[in-house]
Amino acid sequence: MIRKSLPLRVLAISFIVLALPLLIDSFIFFQKNYNESIADAERELREDTINRIFAISEIEPVKQVFLKELMMLYDIKKEIETLPNDALNKQLKEVADLNPGFEIDIASRDEKNQYKIVASSRSDTIGAVFTSYFQMARIFEKGKGKYFSYIYIPEEKRYLPYMYIARVLDDLSVLSVGINIEDKLVPILAQEEGDISYAMIIEDGMIFAATEPNLQGNFFSPIPPLRLKQIAEAGHLGESSIPTKPLIVIQREGSPIFEFIFGEKVQIAYQTYVPSLGIYFLAYSPKEAIFGKSIRQFLLIYTIYGFILIAGGAVAYWFSLYISRSLKQLSQMMGRVGEGDLSVKYKPAHLGYEINLLGEIFNETLGKLLENIKRAEDERVLKEIYKKELELGQEVQNSLLPQEMPKMEGVELASNYLSAEQAGGDFYDLFITDSDQLVLTVADAAGKGISTCLYSLGVRSLLRTHMTLYDDVGMILSAANNLFCEDTGESGMFATVMMGIYDPKTRLFSYYSCGHVSPIVRKANGQLMTLGHRGMAMGLKSSTQYQTEEVQLEPGDLLLIYTNGLVDVYNEHHHPFTENRLKDLLLHRRWFSASEVVEGLTHEVKTFVGATPQEEEVVILAMRVV
The missing domain is CATH 1.10.8 (Helicase, Ruva Protein; domain 3)
Known part of the structure; x- marks a missing residue:
């Protein structure tokens, strides 16, 4: 595998180093030749189109003054009021007979908004619909105009191209005179030396006449199917086959030069508008005819380069086999x-x-x-x-967490613990003493991992042990702190603790805080009160007896104790939850019971945090006096 792939790589490198620069140079040469051929073709098409436009602009077998005199001579405006009018048809036929090849028609709009021939020099055209092959709006807008159509001539037994000169009679009727222009179109559309062909496009966008008969009846812009059906049924494009889809056009923005596909070949074309006739005239030529010479030169160069590449590559391939x-x-x-x-x-x-x-x-x-x-x-x-x-x-x-909440008459209790990515030292504890008092403890040991959890377990054990020895919160925390300092030694471990005892008989809450975040009391009247503290965290320094603080609670009061994780959690923008947000929620949310407060705060924290990983645990403990 390697012996085969290495020579191929050597061959590829040889191609890149030797042949590729030559190929790039030849491509640049071809591109330059290509651009010059484009410019020459565009110039030739433009000049040829201008010459043909002059000839087609001269096609006007009937002058507008003829229609005006005809209207005055026979008082046509008055005569059409008495339609059907055989006398008017006879008069129009007499005028047409005096001018061989003329066809004179009067079209009028009916209740279906269609323009039909109501009087004509040819009896077989009376009743035919005009709307299908020219836009009356332009004729009525200017009061006069020109349009084109193929007309079936029984004597010739074929369709012939006619040009019509039209003049508006009133709001509903128009007079038009048409004449066969086949003899004038043939020289205009005839090919001379070269590959340039021509086409005449009428106002509807249909190709009315073309050097190549197969192009006649095609169109460049989409035309509604109903319109195509009308044109086909009326025979206004003669015997031309009308396709259902337009030709594929590659339009160049802001330029009359464009490309389209016809006869499975790409044609390059130049189009210009003839305002005197209301038509477009098109000159086009196969693109391959323009670039054939450049392509042949390009292929010859590449043939020579290919031979050099094969010969040199064979030598490089043989040598690389040996060294592989x-x-x-x-x-x-x-x-x-x-x-x-x-x-x-x-x-x-x-x-x-x-x-x-x-x-x-x-x-x-x-x-x-x-x-x-x-x-x-x-x-x-x-x-x-x-x-x-x-x-x-x-x-x-x-x-560390209680398995179930204690039950005490006159008190509602609720709690929740939200874990972090790594286990820490946050915990809470609730139990009822032998003297029917409720003990509430929330603590937060510094650090993460198993060691912190074990320190927290030790703190809880110390507190529970000293509860059996003392009734005063300050004495309990002071004694527990001194033992905790001995256990931690020089490790630097500390823990914040908020501990309180609630007496349901007096509704008195005795508490002391060792460096813990301040609890919040929401009074029954809705006001908030923060329970301040003066103590430092456990484990930092041995202490004498702490001074217990008290607060009198009343029915409807709610006590909220929590860890700092509740206000320090961050969202995806690294913004903290904050104590102000917590207080605002307690003031304005309709949370009454302890469980509603805990569930509501839990929902708010989770919504605030979203999918952001958290490093801090959260403990929420609520007690409501009922």
């Missing part, structure tokens, strides 16, 4: 490594050159791979240990 042996050996070594054999070594080969250097790198890489495999195995073991530590931390964390 060392690469083949290296490839085999890599294959064996892929199969799991890590004991292989590359041996330098004759004429190996850079491949031998790669072989040395391969040997070094393989050695490092073996080292990394051993290191990865060691890391896997460490991850397993860390995983077990996290699981143990979670178990310890769960053991």
